[in-house]
Amino acid sequence: MEIKYLPVTDLKPYENNPRINDNAVEIVASSIAEFGFKVPVVLDADNVVVCGHTRLKAAKLLGIDKIPCVIAKDLSDEQIKAFRLVDNKTQELAEWDWSIIFDELDLIQSIDMNKMGFEQFLDDDKGQLKERKLGSGEEIDLDSFADEKFEQVCPCCGFRFND
Numbered sequence: 001m002e003i004k005y006l007p008v009t010d011l012k013p014y015e016n017n018p019r020i021n022d023n024a025v026e027i028v029a030s031s032i033a034e035f036g037f038k039v040p041v042v043l044d045a046d047n048v049v050v051c052g053h054t055r056l057k058a059a060k061l062l063g064i065d066k067i068p069c070v071i072a073k074d075l076s077d078e079q080i081k082a083f084r085l086v087d088n089k090t091q092e093l094a095e096w097d098w099s100i101i102f103d104e105l106d107l108i109q110s111i112d113m114n115k116m117g118f119e120q121f122l123d124d125d126k127g128q129l130k131e132r133k134l135g136s137g138e139e140i141d142l143d144s145f146a147d148e149k150f151e152q153v154c155p156c157c158g159f160r161f162n163d
């Protein structure tokens with residue numbers, strides 16, 4: 001796999017990208033700012049984004065001129081279309097292991113995980129965990145999540161619940 005650093009101005013978002021990603025851009029930008037650009041954007045031969053639309057938007061938000069890219073020369077047009085969908089779909093299928101997430105967050109002391117999308121688990125004032133061992137059999141104080149939005153999107157029609 002060859003990684004090329006290309007100007008963001010040369011990259012073209014896929015015009016029919018079915019993923020609505022604007023809510024994730026700031027979190028991805030925070031991740032890139034903290035850890036660097038660790039996952040390349042995948043492009044087709046014409047520099048159209050196959051995977052990495054959110055990373056591209058985050059790079060623009062951060063004012064990054066060049067980002068790491070991989071050209072998917074080995075894929076047919078049909079494979080590119082399928083890969084574009086599969087890459088996003090697999091993220092929906094993954095779940096958190098609630099018996100582990102709080103222990104892992106507890107070990108992170110000097111990085112603001114609120115900026116990384118974990119604010120629902122952390123107390124805004126101190127960065128301390130709101131609840132311990134969610135999913136371990138202990139009762140959950142649902143009132144502590146009352147202000148949270150848990151958006152769900154119907155995979156068939158795209159209807160947004162709790163938006």
